Amino acid sequence: MLTDQSAAVVRATLPAVGAAIEDITGLFYEKLFAAHPELLRDLFNRGNQAAGTQRQALAGSIAAFAGHLVNHPDDRPDVMLARIAHKHASLGVRADQYPVVHEHLFAAIAEVLGDAVTPEVAAAWDEVYWLMANALIAIEKRLYAEQGAVDGDVWREWEVVSRAEETPDVASFLLRPADGAPGPAFKAGQYVSVQVELPDGARQIRQYSLTGAPGATVRSIAVKRVVGDAPSPDGEVSNHLHAHVHEGDRLRVSAPYGDLTLTAVEAPLLLASAGIGCTPILAMLEDLAATRHTGPVTVVHADRSPATHALRTEHAALTAKLPDATAHFWYEEGAPTDHHAGLADLTTVPVPSGTHAYLCGPLPFMRTLREQLLAKGVSPSNIHYEVFGPDLWLAAAA
Known part of the structure; x- marks a missing residue:
């Protein structure tokens, strides 16, 4: 885990970094999307970016990981890492994207904290980042291998077999692989990502839980419409599915991921x-x-x-x-x-x-x-x- 020298520096600077972490992550996303607008268009959830919730989640995960390293030096927060890795895998995040994140995150840290980022502080937090990044890369590599996905290519075309209106705001979609091959195995409680092309050309992605039991030849998702008074990135994929997707249409669907699965069936x-x-x-x-x-x-x-x-x-x-x-x-x-x-x-x-x-x-x-x-x-x-x-x-x- 962290070297003794880096642990001491991280422990000493964690309050200052924690106090500024949302400013850091906000600036990070500005820099990242300015350099790579395709990431906001085709990978990151524009609704979460607009609401600031992705910035808050990233800030929380960094602070929690760093705190765990200094307070529990003999282990790592595997539950947290697994949850993040499953979400990344459902998006097709690749190992070669982590250096890009590192570049813009550390530029944001230097800009927000200024002279407080000494070479020793930068080296210690660099160690934190790569411990977290390499752990995620390793977990994601295993998750991809389990699904036979190469370089994060988790996507397949699925056909909509039928659609049902469950409530005024929830529609369910029954899906099967368009190529006729069996669908990938999954565990009850897991989700898939669905990617759709929106009118502005963006290929936005959202996750939806599979509602049926493992082993079914067709898969079902239930999608809730997001109701609002004005157009917003929030809910743009769900609302697109409600408005435009019907029987016979095709969707781009990921392999199943997610760590909320039954692991203790012998217990109440x-x-x-x-x-x-x-x-x-x-x-x-x-x-x-x-x-x-x-x-x-x-x-x-x-x-x-x-x-x-x-x-x-x-x-x-x-x-x-x-x-x-x-x-x-x-x-x-x-x-x-x-x-x-x-x-x-x-x-x-x-x-x-x-x-x-x-x-x-x-x-x-x-x-x-x-x-x-x-x-x-x-x-x-x-x-x-x-x-x-x-x-x-x-x-x-x-």
Whole structure:
């Protein structure tokens, strides 16, 4: 890990770098896109850039990684690295792009911190960067090899077999490989990237969870329309899919990636979601039903109303297929008498000892449930989560 000399320098300068890290990452992206506009056009999410969430996520990951190096010198934050690597792999990020990032990130550091960046400080933070970058490169290389992807080429053409309107704002798309060959293997809970060409020529990419069980010959994704009062990069891919993609059309789809997968099926499970976060949970439930899972499963979901609960019938039916499963659905509006009214609350929900929890939904929802699970004695290491978009959990904790 870090050399003793670099660890001392990073420990001493981490407060100053941490205080300026969002200014650094903001300037970094300005410099990167000025030199390589094709990265913003065809790789980075323009909505996240416009909202500043990608800058916050990058700042959080750098600060968290550096802090871990100095506070836990004998190991590395593999959970965080794996989550980032899976997202990178779904985008086809290549090893030769890391030196480009290094060039513009360190130019931003020098400009923001000025004379504070002595040769010793620069060398120490250079070591931090390459420890993180090389770890990600190694993980991504393994992920590509598992899918038979060469140099990050994770893309294939898929045909839309059918489309269904699940709610006024959610459409599901059933897909199959256009070349007739089998689709790549995946694990329940994983996602794929979808790349579309927009009217301005940009080829933007977004991730969508696979909603079916592994082994299916066709794959399904559910896409929520982003509703806004004015045109915005936020939701431009989802809205394009809603407006323009129908049966018989083709989409450019990546190999499946994602680290929110069931790894503790022998333990009691809690599968919690809110809104469109139900999609990876549905895949998990279908997989558990297909494998005749008999252990205890607690299913939790929160939504605005039954009408906005995408795939609600499937959610309930899959839970009912499991012999020791219970469903707890919360609705802010129009809750049926056999469900809960208001926001999700685990206070009165039994949580067996040794439970492994899998969470997917908006960050406030997941934070609330995590706090309640910890209060019920669930180990922090047994609480797993998926964030749609930049991982701001790290940014909040940094």
